[in-house]
Amino acid sequence: MVWNLRLYVANQTPKSIRAFANLKVLCEERLKGRYQIEVIDLRENPQLARGDQIVAIPTLVRRLPLPLRTIIGDLSNSVRLLVGLDLRKVDWPSSGRPT
Amino acid sequence: MVKGPSGPLGEGDPRGGAMTPPLPASGRSPGERMKQLTQKKKASQPSSKTLPKAATGIQGLDEITGGGLPRGRPTLVSGGAGSGKTLFGLEFLVRGATQYSEPGVFMSFEESIPDLTKNVASLGFDLDRLVADKKLFVDHVSITRIEFGETGEYDLDGLFIRIADAVQRVGARRVVLDTIESLFGELPNPGIVRAEIRRLFNWLKQKGLTTVITTERDQPDRLTRHGIEEFVSDCVILLDHRIREEISTRRLRIVKYRGSTHGTNEYPFLIDDQGISVLPISSLGLDHDAPAERVSSGIARLDGMLGGRGFYRGSSILASGTAGTGKTTIAACFVDAACRRGDRSLFFAFEESPQQIVRNMRSIGIDLEPWVRKGLLQFHAARPTYGGIEQVLLLTHKRITSFQPSVVVVDPVTNLLMVSTQNEVRSMLTRLVDFLKTQGITTIFTSLTAAGSLEASEADVSSLMDTWLLLKNIEVGGERNRALYVLKSRGMEHSNQIREFVLTDDGLRLLDVYLGPEGVLTGSARVSQEMREKAVVTFRRQELETRRRELERKRRIFEARMVMLRAEFEAEEEIIQQTISESELLGQEVVQDRGQMVLSRQADSSSYKKEGRAKAAPVR
Numbered sequence: 001m002v003w004n005l006r007l008y009v010a011n012q013t014p015k016s017i018r019a020f021a022n023l024k025v026l027c028e029e030r031l032k033g034r035y036q037i038e039v040i041d042l043r044e045n046p047q048l049a050r051g052d053q054i055v056a057i058p059t060l061v062r063r064l065p066l067p068l069r070t071i072i073g074d075l076s077n078s079v080r081l082l083v084g085l086d087l088r089k090v091d092w093p094s095s096g097r098p099t
Numbered sequence: 100m101v102k103g104p105s106g107p108l109g110e111g112d113p114r115g116g117a118m119t120p121p122l123p124a125s126g127r128s129p130g131e132r133m134k135q136l137t138q139k140k141k142a143s144q145p146s147s148k149t150l151p152k153a154a155t156g157i158q159g160l161d162e163i164t165g166g167g168l169p170r171g172r173p174t175l176v177s178g179g180a181g182s183g184k185t186l187f188g189l190e191f192l193v194r195g196a197t198q199y200s201e202p203g204v205f206m207s208f209e210e211s212i213p214d215l216t217k218n219v220a221s222l223g224f225d226l227d228r229l230v231a232d233k234k235l236f237v238d239h240v241s242i243t244r245i246e247f248g249e250t251g252e253y254d255l256d257g258l259f260i261r262i263a264d265a266v267q268r269v270g271a272r273r274v275v276l277d278t279i280e281s282l283f284g285e286l287p288n289p290g291i292v293r294a295e296i297r298r299l300f301n302w303l304k305q306k307g308l309t310t311v312i313t314t315e316r317d318q319p320d321r322l323t324r325h326g327i328e329e330f331v332s333d334c335v336i337l338l339d340h341r342i343r344e345e346i347s348t349r350r351l352r353i354v355k356y357r358g359s360t361h362g363t364n365e366y367p368f369l370i371d372d373q374g375i376s377v378l379p380i381s382s383l384g385l386d387h388d389a390p391a392e393r394v395s396s397g398i399a400r401l402d403g404m405l406g407g408r409g410f411y412r413g414s415s416i417l418a419s420g421t422a423g424t425g426k427t428t429i430a431a432c433f434v435d436a437a438c439r440r441g442d443r444s445l446f447f448a449f450e451e452s453p454q455q456i457v458r459n460m461r462s463i464g465i466d467l468e469p470w471v472r473k474g475l476l477q478f479h480a481a482r483p484t485y486g487g488i489e490q491v492l493l494l495t496h497k498r499i500t501s502f503q504p505s506v507v508v509v510d511p512v513t514n515l516l517m518v519s520t521q522n523e524v525r526s527m528l529t530r531l532v533d534f535l536k537t538q539g540i541t542t543i544f545t546s547l548t549a550a551g552s553l554e555a556s557e558a559d560v561s562s563l564m565d566t567w568l569l570l571k572n573i574e575v576g577g578e579r580n581r582a583l584y585v586l587k588s589r590g591m592e593h594s595n596q597i598r599e600f601v602l603t604d605d606g607l608r609l610l611d612v613y614l615g616p617e618g619v620l621t622g623s624a625r626v627s628q629e630m631r632e633k634a635v636v637t638f639r640r641q642e643l644e645t646r647r648r649e650l651e652r653k654r655r656i657f658e659a660r661m662v663m664l665r666a667e668f669e670a671e672e673e674i675i676q677q678t679i680s681e682s683e684l685l686g687q688e689v690v691q692d693r694g695q696m697v698l699s700r701q702a703d704s705s706s707y708k709k710e711g712r713a714k715a716a717p718v719r
Contacts, residue, residue: 008257010260015253042260043260046263049264053241053243055255055286056253056254056255057254057256059253072253074252074253077248084250
C-alpha cells in the first residue's frame, strides 16, 4: 500500500518549508519506501484550492489509503500528525477526545 | 487586481525568508487613508462629498445611505437566521454586475452553489447565466471538520488564494463573504482565524473591493458571534426579522456609516419577486410644496362647499363615518372625476374586492370599468393581514412609485388596525402622507368609525389630514338618511353646514339642508317639508290670483256703471239741450213776431203820417 500524501503550500513560506521538512522526516521514519509526497503550490494552481477545498496553508491530505484525511498546520506537532494520519493508536480517555 | 509574482497579498516576494507581513494596525494612518480615498475617487459614483459610494441598486437602500455602500470598504450585514443576509449579498452582486458593470465574487461558506442558485431564482436572478457570462464568480468554501486540532502554525492563504483567483477571473469590483464566521466553527484556534480575517479585510481594502460581510447574530446585544465587527468599522447594517402577533415584519437599520449621514431609524423592507425593497420614508420630511391648484371632488355641490373649487391638489382628505355612510362612494366619485380629467388613479382596497366596488358604483351610475381598461385606474386589493403594516406601507410605496398616479384612495385605513396598534398605524400613516405630499398626490383616506364616537376616535389620524369630511347617518322620524359635513379644510373657506346626500341612479347628489322646528330634516321629513312649503307657495299664489281677479271684476263693474251713467246723462243732456234750444227758438220767434207786428203797425201809422198818400195798405 503506497501512501499518497499531498501537501498544499502557498509559496515557500517558513511554515510551508517546515511542513515539508516535518513530513519528510515522518515518512522516512514510518513509511519508508511506501510513500509518495506531492507538493502543490496553490499560487501556481489556484483552481486546485477550489477543487480540493483548501483553506488553510499548509494543509496535508492523505489521499491513499482511504479514507481521506485532512490535516492543517506545519506538522510540528508530531503526535497530532500521527493521530491525524492514523499511524498511532490512541488512548481514548473518558472524555472521548484524544489528548 | 491581483499582482502576479508576489504573494496573494501583494506583500513582496517572501522567498527570501521574510515572514508573512505583520498584522496591520487596527487604525489606518491618515496618510494611508487619504491615499486610498484619492485612489478610489476615480472609479466611484459621484455621491457623498466625504466618501465615495458604490450603488447597490437595491430599491430604497441607496436613498437611505445617500448613494450606496462605502466603496472599496467592507460593510457588515448582521442579522438573525432567515433575515435575508444572503439575499442581500447576492442582490448587491447581481445588480452590481448587471446594472453597474461591476463584476463580483460570492464566497459562500454555508450554502452550496445549487442551493444559492435556486434561492435567487425566486428573485428573478439567473445566477448560472451570470456565472457563464463571467459577470459573477461563485465559490463554495466547504471545510471538512478538522478533527484532531492543528499540528502547528497555519494561516488562511488557501482562502486568500481562492478569493484572489476568483477576483482576477472576472475582474471583480465587489465581493461578498457569506458568512465568514463559519470559519470559526470549522477551524481550530480562533486566534489565528481572527487575525487572518483581519488580514483578509485589509487585503480587500487594499484592492479597493467593495465588500459585504454577513454575520449571524444570535444575541440581541451583539452584532456578531465572534466579535469581528471590530474589524469592520466603516458601515454596519442590521437586518431584523420579527414576528409579532403572527405577522412577520422585516426591518433594516444602519447602525453605523462612518463619514456619511444616514437615517438612523429602522426602515421596513420586504423581499419579493423583484428582490429586496427598502422603504426609504423618513418621518422627518415636512418639506414638501403646497400647490395652489384645485381639483374637483367629482361632486359639484361638494366643490361648492369647499370654497367653490374643490380640494387642493396634493392634499390629504379624510372621509370618515360609520358603516354604510357612503365613504367608498365619495372616493369613487373623486376617482371618476380624476380619470375623466386624464389623471391616473390608484385605489387601495382593504375591505372589498375591486369587482365589488365597481359593481356597487355602477348601481349609482358611476362606471369605473372603462378607466380600468384604459389603464387610468388601478385597483390593489389585499387585506392587511396578508403582511403586516410595514408590508402594507412598502407595497403601497412600491405601487405608487411604479404607477405614478395623481390620485390615491386608501379604503379603509382603519382596517390596518387589525394588524397593528393605533400608534403604529398613525406612525405608518404619517410616513405615507409625507411621501404622498412630496409626490404631490391627492389622496382620500376613508375611515370607519364606531357609532357614537364620530369625532373623538379620529383625533389621532385627522390631524394629518388637510380636509375632513364627516359622513353621518341622521335618524329622524323612523328613517336613516345620509348627511355630510365638511369638518375642516385647511387653507380655504368651507361651508359649515350639513348637507344631505342621496345616492340616485345618476350618481351622488348633495341637497340643501332643511331646517324645521325639530332641526335638520332629511329623507322623508325633508320631502314632506318640501311639499308643505310648496303647498304654501301654491296657496299664496292662488290667493293672489283670486285677489287679482276680484280687482278685475270690480273694475269692470265700475266701468260698466260708468258707461251706464254716461249714457243716462247724455240722454238727459240731449233732452235738456233740446228744451233749451226750443225755448230759445220760441223766444226768438216771439220777439220776431213782436217785431214784425210792431213793424207792420208802425208801417201803417207811418205811412199815414207821411203823406196821406194812398189808402192804407191792406190790413192784415
